[in-house]
Amino acid sequence: MSSGHLTTPWSASARPVARRGPVHPDDVYRVVLQALGFAVLAVAALIVVECARGAAPSIRAFGWHFLVGTQWDPIADHYGALPYVWGTLVTSGIAMLLAVPIGVGASAFLAELAPPAIGEGVAFVIELLASIPSIVFGVWGMFVLAPWLRSALEPWLIAHLGFLPLFQGFPFGLGVLNAGIVLAIMVVPTVTAISRQILRSMPRTMNEAALALGATRAEALAVTLDAARPGILGAVVLALGRALGETMAVTMVIGNSSRISLSLLAPGATMASVIANEFTEATGKLYLASLVEIALVLFVLTLIVNALARLLVLWAVGGRRDVAGAA
Amino acid sequence: MPSTKSFARLAATLAALLVVAGAAGAQTLTGAGATFPYPLYSKWFDAYHEKKGVEINYQAIGSGAGIQQVKAGTVDFGASDAALSDAQLKDMPRRVLHIPTVAGAVVLAYDLPGFNGTLHLTPELVAGIYLGKITSWNDRRIVAANPGVSLPAAPILAVHRSDGSGTTNIFTSYLAAVSTAWKELVGAGTSVSWPSGVGGKGNDGVSGVVKQTPGAIGYVELAYARQNQLPIALVRNRAGQYVEPSLASTVAAVNGAAAQLAKDVRAPIVNSASPDAWPIAGLTFLLVYQDTKDATRARQLADFLDWAIHDGQEYAEALEYARLPDAVVRVNEATLKLLSSGGRRLVAVKG
Numbered sequence: 235m236s237s238g239h240l241t242t243p244w245s246a247s248a249r250p251v252a253r254r255g256p257v258h259p260d261d262v263y264r265v266v267l268q269a270l271g272f273a274v275l276a277v278a279a280l281i282v283v284e285c286a287r288g289a290a291p292s293i294r295a296f297g298w299h300f301l302v303g304t305q306w307d308p309i310a311d312h313y314g315a316l317p318y319v320w321g322t323l324v325t326s327g328i329a330m331l332l333a334v335p336i337g338v339g340a341s342a343f344l345a346e347l348a349p350p351a352i353g354e355g356v357a358f359v360i361e362l363l364a365s366i367p368s369i370v371f372g373v374w375g376m377f378v379l380a381p382w383l384r385s386a387l388e389p390w391l392i393a394h395l396g397f398l399p400l401f402q403g404f405p406f407g408l409g410v411l412n413a414g415i416v417l418a419i420m421v422v423p424t425v426t427a428i429s430r431q432i433l434r435s436m437p438r439t440m441n442e443a444a445l446a447l448g449a450t451r452a453e454a455l456a457v458t459l460d461a462a463r464p465g466i467l468g469a470v471v472l473a474l475g476r477a478l479g480e481t482m483a484v485t486m487v488i489g490n491s492s493r494i495s496l497s498l499l500a501p502g503a504t505m506a507s508v509i510a511n512e513f514t515e516a517t518g519k520l521y522l523a524s525l526v527e528i529a530l531v532l533f534v535l536t537l538i539v540n541a542l543a544r545l546l547v548l549w550a551v552g553g554r555r556d557v558a559g560a561a
Numbered sequence: 562m563p564s565t566k567s568f569a570r571l572a573a574t575l576a577a578l579l580v581v582a583g584a585a586g587a588q589t590l591t592g593a594g595a596t597f598p599y600p601l602y603s604k605w606f607d608a609y610h611e612k613k614g615v616e617i618n619y620q621a622i623g624s625g626a627g628i629q630q631v632k633a634g635t636v637d638f639g640a641s642d643a644a645l646s647d648a649q650l651k652d653m654p655r656r657v658l659h660i661p662t663v664a665g666a667v668v669l670a671y672d673l674p675g676f677n678g679t680l681h682l683t684p685e686l687v688a689g690i691y692l693g694k695i696t697s698w699n700d701r702r703i704v705a706a707n708p709g710v711s712l713p714a715a716p717i718l719a720v721h722r723s724d725g726s727g728t729t730n731i732f733t734s735y736l737a738a739v740s741t742a743w744k745e746l747v748g749a750g751t752s753v754s755w756p757s758g759v760g761g762k763g764n765d766g767v768s769g770v771v772k773q774t775p776g777a778i779g780y781v782e783l784a785y786a787r788q789n790q791l792p793i794a795l796v797r798n799r800a801g802q803y804v805e806p807s808l809a810s811t812v813a814a815v816n817g818a819a820a821q822l823a824k825d826v827r828a829p830i831v832n833s834a835s836p837d838a839w840p841i842a843g844l845t846f847l848l849v850y851q852d853t854k855d856a857t858r859a860r861q862l863a864d865f866l867d868w869a870i871h872d873g874q875e876y877a878e879a880l881e882y883a884r885l886p887d888a889v890v891r892v893n894e895a896t897l898k899l900l901s902s903g904g905r906r907l908v909a910v911k912g
Contacts, residue, residue, distance in 0.1 A: 404716050408774070
């Protein structure tokens, strides 16, 4: 039967009939969900508080100099975290430089160009990469990638780009470059899977409009990618978060040296790797406190990177509300 | 709502269970610490359980963590490759005794493709390599120590431990003993600031890097080098002899320091003057409180320690650990006589 105006049966104002009794189910529902939500926040806050408490002796002893100090000396009981901050930033930077073009390119291929059957198959294999344990990547990096770097890539880099300080030194295979490549392979699935979802959720009208206006397929793809930028940035941030914190794979291939070097062929260390290496054997209050302070610095760094990325996404979205969400 | 009576019955049953569990718990001792002697300790705990029925639970979490657990009182004994310093001993709530169980040798494994001899190294060479002063295999100083063999012109990669370890402690103690430059610049300890080279995690990490990288040299426990069939360097000891690292030369190193060990069992045994001694050796220790409140646990621990330093030594050589020479066993027996519970000395059980 038609009526004068439309009513939706499930409008927001329709509620189940309130039961007479002390507690309403909806209130229980709300309270439980709020508690669970706050529990997550509470755990995060607890981590920060415990790290800060554990790091207190080191913060008192070194202050700001901890972040710029270059000497990590357990015998002299003097600690500076700059080599590890440097190592973390360099390896994550290399990983992003390699993973983002490959990941976004792969996702564009899978979402726009590949026939559905191939697309699903390749996507499955890429997502399989994400489920490989990181220690396996570490072993692969040490026994497969390092010899190849030592005999093929690094000598080539030294021969052709050796005038840059980035590629000076002896090719031993293990080092910052090795760690960066391993990290890149580990985060490519994250970038690809999420970017592919973003691209698939883009409205087809944009693509079709570009083609109707005479754009080539490549140009239409460029339009879609441009509109999907906020979502893809979100994927990159997630990948960067993983790269910053990756421990076992990096520990096995980075060479574990607490000296800062401009060369990508040199060994280095990251914040996560130094904690993994030294925490169990650390004796001495200041030593332990310094390691906990490194954990705190890593936490804060991840927070800053995520916040910056959020701001970047908001800026990229601007006033456009019709594009893929950055949530 | 359960009645008060049934609640009381439930509480009584739980209490009874706890008492029984508590009594049964006296049959299990706990320990934590070093990973180096873990294969041997694991064998010991099995054998001792079969013999005496006492179960011993050991967590190989590392010497440093073991020391922390002893300090916190959560374990009956700790295991450490490095003896506690005077400062660390003062930090402990009560007096801690050191009981060396076995000795280990730290060796220099290398990978030099094309080199068909056995590498001879002097203490100065070892220190120079790890200080980063000697960077090439055909440096004239290395050539001088290895006459008649040709060394390749490859750069040296000095591999060290990236994690804190007793092996590092023994090796850096040796370097500090033979090189004043090392002593001033770096020092000795389970974790140091290395002037050069790369780090591998664990003995297996270092062996892995050495095996994979031509031109690498690294320090590992003798057992690892043997199992991975890595070429091992001969090192000249204080008496001027180029000694091969073996269980026999390790025992010689311990014997060479017997007099010092009798005075303080923590005395380092590196760089021994004895002619057959391997210069880079060290003892591994069990750490126990002299006084344990619980008499049953104290007695069980004392029994186990007595078994370990006598019967337990039979298992050492098969697993590539050097057994304690008689002199050190005597020192340990004297230490065990100091164990007490609640202030009263335990009678040492003859094993």
